[in-house]
Amino acid sequence: MSEQVPISHLRKQVSNRLLNKFNTLGLKNVDEISHIKLEDFRLLKSVGTKTVEEFIELQEKLKNDPESLVKVSADQGFFSFDIDSEVNCINIKYLKDSISNKLRKTFEKMGLTTINDVIKITPDYLSIQASVGKTTVDEFNSLLSIVFTTPDILIKESIKYSPRLLPQNINDDFFSNVDNLVIEYFNILNDSKAQDILSKRYGLLGNKQYTLEEIGIFYELTRERIRQIEENQVSRINLLLSGNILKKPFCYANKKIVSTFDDLYNIFQDQLFITETDALDQLKEKLVTKNISPRPIVFFVFELLGFTNGKYEDVGYFYRTGSLDNNQFHKVCNSIIAILQQSVKPISLFDLVIKLKRSKITPSKEIIEHAISIIPYIELRIIGTDKSFQLTFTKLTSLKDMAYRILSEKHEVLHSNDIFRELQHQLVTRGQKPRDSVRSLNNQMASDDRFKAIGRTGKWILSEWNYNTQSIIELVLDAFHHYNAPCSVKMIVDHINSFRSDIRPQSVPSILLQHKDKFLKIDRGRYILREWRNSYPDAKEIGDENEIVDADRLHEYLRDIYRVTLKKELLLKELQEKLEKYDVFWSESYCHVRFNKCPYLIKLKKGIKNYYYFNKEVKIPDQGKTSSKLEILNQNIIEYINNSRDKLLPLRSIVNHFYSQGEIRANIYGVINKHNNIFNKEEHNGVVYLSMKKDQVTTQNEQEQNAKHIENIKKGEGRKIEFKSSLRWDFRRNEVNKDLELVVIKALAAFLNTDGGNLYIGIDDYSNIIGIDLDLKTLKKQNEDGLILYFNQLMTQYFEKSVFGFIDHSIISIADKKVFYVKVLKSSKPVYVRIENDKIFVIRAAASVQHLDIEEATNYITKHWNS
Numbered sequence: 001m002s003e004q005v006p007i008s009h010l011r012k013q014v015s016n017r018l019l020n021k022f023n024t025l026g027l028k029n030v031d032e033i034s035h036i037k038l039e040d041f042r043l044l045k046s047v048g049t050k051t052v053e054e055f056i057e058l059q060e061k062l063k064n065d066p067e068s069l070v071k072v073s074a075d076q077g078f079f080s081f082d083i084d085s086e087v088n089c090i091n092i093k094y095l096k097d098s099i100s101n102k103l104r105k106t107f108e109k110m111g112l113t114t115i116n117d118v119i120k121i122t123p124d125y126l127s128i129q130a131s132v133g134k135t136t137v138d139e140f141n142s143l144l145s146i147v148f149t150t151p152d153i154l155i156k157e158s159i160k161y162s163p164r165l166l167p168q169n170i171n172d173d174f175f176s177n178v179d180n181l182v183i184e185y186f187n188i189l190n191d192s193k194a195q196d197i198l199s200k201r202y203g204l205l206g207n208k209q210y211t212l213e214e215i216g217i218f219y220e221l222t223r224e225r226i227r228q229i230e231e232n233q234v235s236r237i238n239l240l241l242s243g244n245i246l247k248k249p250f251c252y253a254n255k256k257i258v259s260t261f262d263d264l265y266n267i268f269q270d271q272l273f274i275t276e277t278d279a280l281d282q283l284k285e286k287l288v289t290k291n292i293s294p295r296p297i298v299f300f301v302f303e304l305l306g307f308t309n310g311k312y313e314d315v316g317y318f319y320r321t322g323s324l325d326n327n328q329f330h331k332v333c334n335s336i337i338a339i340l341q342q343s344v345k346p347i348s349l350f351d352l353v354i355k356l357k358r359s360k361i362t363p364s365k366e367i368i369e370h371a372i373s374i375i376p377y378i379e380l381r382i383i384g385t386d387k388s389f390q391l392t393f394t395k396l397t398s399l400k401d402m403a404y405r406i407l408s409e410k411h412e413v414l415h416s417n418d419i420f421r422e423l424q425h426q427l428v429t430r431g432q433k434p435r436d437s438v439r440s441l442n443n444q445m446a447s448d449d450r451f452k453a454i455g456r457t458g459k460w461i462l463s464e465w466n467y468n469t470q471s472i473i474e475l476v477l478d479a480f481h482h483y484n485a486p487c488s489v490k491m492i493v494d495h496i497n498s499f500r501s502d503i504r505p506q507s508v509p510s511i512l513l514q515h516k517d518k519f520l521k522i523d524r525g526r527y528i529l530r531e532w533r534n535s536y537p538d539a540k541e542i543g544d545e546n547e548i549v550d551a552d553r554l555h556e557y558l559r560d561i562y563r564v565t566l567k568k569e570l571l572l573k574e575l576q577e578k579l580e581k582y583d584v585f586w587s588e589s590y591c592h593v594r595f596n597k598c599p600y601l602i603k604l605k606k607g608i609k610n611y612y613y614f615n616k617e618v619k620i621p622d623q624g625k626t627s628s629k630l631e632i633l634n635q636n637i638i639e640y641i642n643n644s645r646d647k648l649l650p651l652r653s654i655v656n657h658f659y660s661q662g663e664i665r666a667n668i669y670g671v672i673n674k675h676n677n678i679f680n681k682e683e684h685n686g687v688v689y690l691s692m693k694k695d696q697v698t699t700q701n702e703q704e705q706n707a708k709h710i711e712n713i714k715k716g717e718g719r720k721i722e723f724k725s726s727l728r729w730d731f732r733r734n735e736v737n738k739d740l741e742l743v744v745i746k747a748l749a750a751f752l753n754t755d756g757g758n759l760y761i762g763i764d765d766y767s768n769i770i771g772i773d774l775d776l777k778t779l780k781k782q783n784e785d786g787l788i789l790y791f792n793q794l795m796t797q798y799f800e801k802s803v804f805g806f807i808d809h810s811i812i813s814i815a816d817k818k819v820f821y822v823k824v825l826k827s828s829k830p831v832y833v834r835i836e837n838d839k840i841f842v843i844r845a846a847a848s849v850q851h852l853d854i855e856e857a858t859n860y861i862t863k864h865w866n867s
Contacts (some may be wrong), residue, residue, distance in 0.1 A: 017178070018054050021047065034062050046555075087151040088116035089191050094161040095442060098146060103139050106132060114190055115154065119147060125243070165302050174287055175297045177206075177257045178241070182300075185237060188251060193219065198233045202303065238304045260287070261304075268305055273370040274314035276309075298861050324367060332356070332363045332371045336378075337391065345408050346381040346388035346400050393426045400444035401433055403451070404424070407462050413502035415459045416442050439850050447856060452732035456719075459502060468500055475500065476511050477518070486526040487535070489585055506585045518540050540661075553662075555600060557582045562614040569604070569611040633663060634671045635707030638678070641692055651688040709814055709821065712758055713767050717847040719758035722747050725764045725822065727791070730775040736778050745798045745833055746842050746849050751824035752806055752831040753864070754844035761820035766779060771817035784811045787820065830861050 021044055027033060040045065041055055091114055092099060092107055099107075106129065112118050127137050145371040146153055182204060186195035196221070203209035209774040212223045212230075219226070240246055240253045241261040267282060268274065279302065286646055299309045307318035310326040312333050319329070339355050340347060347355075349372075363371075372378055377392040396402050402423050407414060414422075420438045427434060445451040445460055452463050455471025470478070479495040480487055489512075493505045510520050512527055519527050533539050543809040562568075562577045570578075576591045586594070595601050595612055602613040640657065641649060655668050672679055672690065682689045692797075712721050724744055730737035744761065751757035762772040772787065781788045791809060832839040842849050852860055 014052060014058060015051075017051055018058070021051065021055075030062060034059060082328065087147065087154060088114065089189055090115045090154055090158045091190060092118065094158045096155050096161055098143060098154060100139060103136055103143075106136060115147060119144065125507045159664075160694075174257065174260045175295075175301070175562065177254065178301060179297055181240065181253055181257060182237065185240065185251070194229055194233050197229050200610060201230050202300045203838070209296065234303055238306075241304055264301070265305055265457070265485075268302075268307070272321045272366070273317065273319045273463065274307075275374060277319070279318060312374055313376060315374050317370075317374050319370075321367075324363075328363075329367070329371065332367060333375055335359060336368070336371055336375065337395070338376065340389065340391045341395070341397055341401070342389075344396065344404050348386065348391040352389065392430070392433045394430050398444060399423065399441045400448050400451070401458070401852065402435075403441060403445055403463070407451075407460065409464075413454065413459050413461050415457070416445070417458070419460065439845075439848075441843065441857050442850070443852065447859065471523070472503060472507055472511050473515060473518075475503065476508060476664055480529050486522055486528050488525050488527075490580065493585075504587075505580055506587045509585045512542055554594065557584065558598070558601065558614060569613055572610055572612065575612060585691040630667065630671055631710055632707060633658070633667060634678075635710075637668075637671065638692065639707075641690065648689045648691045651690045654690055706812070706814065709760075709812060709819075713760065713763060713769070716767055718846060719847065720755065720758060722751075722759045722847075723763040723765060723767070724759065724761045725770055726772065727761050727775045727787075728778055741794055742798075742833075743833070745794060746840075748795075748807065748822065748824055749799075749831050749833045750842045750844040752803065752827040753842065754826070756806075756824050756826045757844065759822040759824065761822070762817065763819060769814055769817050772811070772820050773818065775820075784818070789809070791820070797833070799831065802829075803827065803831055829865065831858075 021041070022033065024044065025036065027036075038052075038056065038059075040290050042052060092104060092112065094774045095104075106126075107113075107118060110121075110129065112121070123141055125136050126132055126140050127134075160437055182198075186192075186198075189195070197215055199205045199207045200210045200215055201212070212226045215221075216226045236246060240251070241258060242265075243253070243258040243262070246252070257415060261287065264283075267286060268279075280298070283298070302309060302318045305320075307320045308325075309316065309318050310329060311317070312330060333345060336352065339352060349369070352372075353368055356363065356368060358826050372389060377395045379390050379392055381388045381390055390405075393402065393405065396405060403419050406419055406422050406426075410422075416438055420441050423441070424434045431795045450463055452461050452467070452469050453459070454461060454467075454469045455474070457472065461469065468475075475496045476492055479492040482495055483491060485574065489508050490507070492508050492805070493503075496503050496508070518530055519542060520530050520533060520536070521542045522536045522539050528536055528539060528541070557579060558575075561570075561575065565578070572588065572591055572595065576586060576588060579586060579591075596603065600615045602615050604611050604613065636658070637654065640654065641647060651672070655665060658668050659665055678693060680693045682691065682692050713723075715721060719807065724740075725731060726740065727744055728736055728738060728741050744759070747759055751759070761775075764770055770859055776782050776784075776787055779790055781789065788809065788811070795804065795807065806825040806827050807822060809820065812819050812821045830841065832841055841852050841860075843860060844850070
């Protein structure tokens with residue numbers, strides 16, 4: 001009996017110094033002390049003479065009088081903490097052979113019900129109780145001797161007299177039966193602590209679910225000890241539901257519960273991993289009930305089946321494998337997500353396993369497959385017979401990754417606006433909030449090597465496509481060098497589309513018109529490079545193709561189209577394509593405008609489609625140009641006369657020259673006759689000559705500049721042209737808005753940091769001339785000088801003074817309205833806008849101002865100014 005006394009219970013009989021040495025040796029009970037050799041004990045560190053003497057004395061006592069140790073320990077009540085829990089929980093009312101009725105009644109009066117209660121008292125304490133004599137005390141000591149030496153006698157006696165456990169309220173609900181069984185099991189066990197621990201761990205009997213650590217804090221026990229109690233009770237209830245008779249306490253479960261539990265075990269015995277959803281579906285199918293939900297008793301039953309429950313994100317699961325725990329499984333899931341986020345594109349299971357195996361985490365292929373099935377935002381992609389996996393669109397970490405996914409899936413050239421539109425659609429359809437802006441998307445793609453921009457079109461491709469990324473102007477030049485001969489627009493378009501299908505045919509005439517310094521026209525529809533001019537004496541400047549096709553020519557083209565085609569009605573798209581054969585490459589929007597204004601075309605809507613009929617009976621009216629076009633024609637005539645060797649030119653030759661460029665004869669004569677204050681007509685030998693009046697020669701430069709302004713306004717906003725309705729007057733609020741001033745300043749900074757440009761204040765986004773009269777009224781000095789002074793103050797506020805040398809501004813008059821014009825040159829160094837204690841850096845992109853962050857600005861400055 002003495003051998004079972006724990007080392008810790010000797011603290012009243014030996015010094016702490018000796019107990020510490022026993023702990024160093026790893027001794028647990030008194031029996032192990034007797035096996036320690038004195039020579040080995042002397043070798044311990046810091047063992048003095050007194051400690052050795054005390055050790056020898058203790059060994060002598062163990063050899064000659066071991067029972068004294070038992071008596072002292074029993075008197076001090078130490079054994080109650082070390083008796084086996086199976087003995088501790090025995091109810092004394094079932095010990096009818098070992099305890100007399102008198103002793104049992106004494107225990108009941110004292111409130112003692114279990115062996116655990118009995119061994120907490122000492123014989124001396126029992127002897128002072130009323131009506132307790134020496135015989136009762138001797139019987140108590142005899143019971144203690146049995147508890148400490150031969151507890152199996154008490155266990156068998158308890159099994160003999162204890163009742164069997166049967167769940168109450170038997171019904172068809174399996175989980176209710178399990179609930180009742182657990183309740184009755186704990187009632188018989190009479191271990192309130194174990195019941196409370198198990199209930200709180202699994203949320204049973206109406207309890208909240210707690211962690212091992214939280215329960216340990218309450219009971220002042222270690223996390224490991226709580227886990228051991230939980231594991232012990234779960235294994236016992238598992239045996240009960242498996243049909244085994246528990247001897248301690250003696251009980252068995254209802255056969256119906258055991259049968260159902262056995263069926264469930266057979267269903268799930270081959271599964272190592274299963275999601276909560278799949279588990280509940282199988283339970284509903286097996287138990288034929290529709291009311292099963294992930295309530296605590298369900299999780300508890302799966303624990304009894306050998307599973308451990310876990311959760312990743314919002315998806316619960318059960319697993320049964322010794323090589324896996326929740327933390328390890330979460331690491332596997334997070335590693336898979338990280339790999340898929342890095343890949344962006346779908347990745348096969350084979351490649352995914354390889355990448356994971358190469359990392360520090362080396363899970364089995366089976367665990368990887370389980371992880372893929374449990375992560376809610378992994379999509380399966382099947383291409384042919386190949387299976388691959390990718391993250392859902394909403395879990396991609398950045399705009400550039402989303403753009404990469406879109407371009408990869410569509411595998412076509414897309415404009416940044418189209419990419420962003422598709423990106424927003426993908427997010428919104430998945431219930432996510434829209435992201436940032438097109439500007440941010442462009443910045444991210446520009447800083448990523450996976451993307452390539454196609455010229456300055458705003459279109460993007462993936463670098464891995466090995467796609468031709470030349471700008472349109474470079475492609476047009478390449479077409480001329482390819483043919484090495486005069487080219488029509490159709491020839492250029494055919495050559496470009498042979499390897500770049502994203503270029504629209506309408507873009508080619510626009511390029512020819514915008515780059516007059518590179519191209520010349522030799523006849524209707526054919527063009528050459530300007531450097532070939534010496535070989536083609538008939539070469540001339542290119543005019544706007546949209547203006548060349550006047551009402552007369554458009555009537556001829558359409559008449560031919562309807563005569564050749566068998567259809568009486570054509571869609572707008574069909575007319576647009578057929579006009580390309582006449583080298584008229586109009587955009588769909590421009591076709592819509594021109595066709596709707598044509599009196600000889602009748603528009604008819606059928607459903608959602610618009611058809612056009614050709615009306616042969618309508619006579620074409622003599623349509624003139626708008627006032628702005630006539631003004632441009634006027635300036636062109638002035639420029640033509642001034643650039644000629646002879647300032648006196650035949651009127652017929654002037655008219656023929658502009659007629660060959662597509663102008664209407666009536667318009668030419670009308671402009672000359674209207675501006676008789678500018679032009680002077682003289683007749684010699686029956687021929688009328690035209691010259692400039694002497695008083696107009698001095699204003700020629702102003703007129704040229706005015707014509708250029710009108711031409712800029714006509715073109716609309718672009719990379720080098722910006723319109724602002726006002727400097728500080730808000731037309732929507734009908735009041736002064738100083739925030740508009742900062743918008744103007746940013747526009748200037750963007751021009752300075754790019755390639756310069758022209759800013760017009762007093763013109764709205766639709767090229768309508770509004771003027772600056774309302775701005776002038778908001779100033780203290782309400783005149784032109786006051787506006788110029790205020791503008792200079794704004795630049796001083798936001799810019800360094802070195803910027804002033806690159807900005808020239810003035811107030812001009814267009815269409816009888818005052819417009820504030822600012823000409824901006826490219827700055828020789830980066831220009832920042834100072835806003836309070838911060839600085840921002842902006843550039844010009846297409847027709848907008850684009851903000852750059854620190855990293856983007858650094859890269860841009862390095863490339864822009866170093867080059």
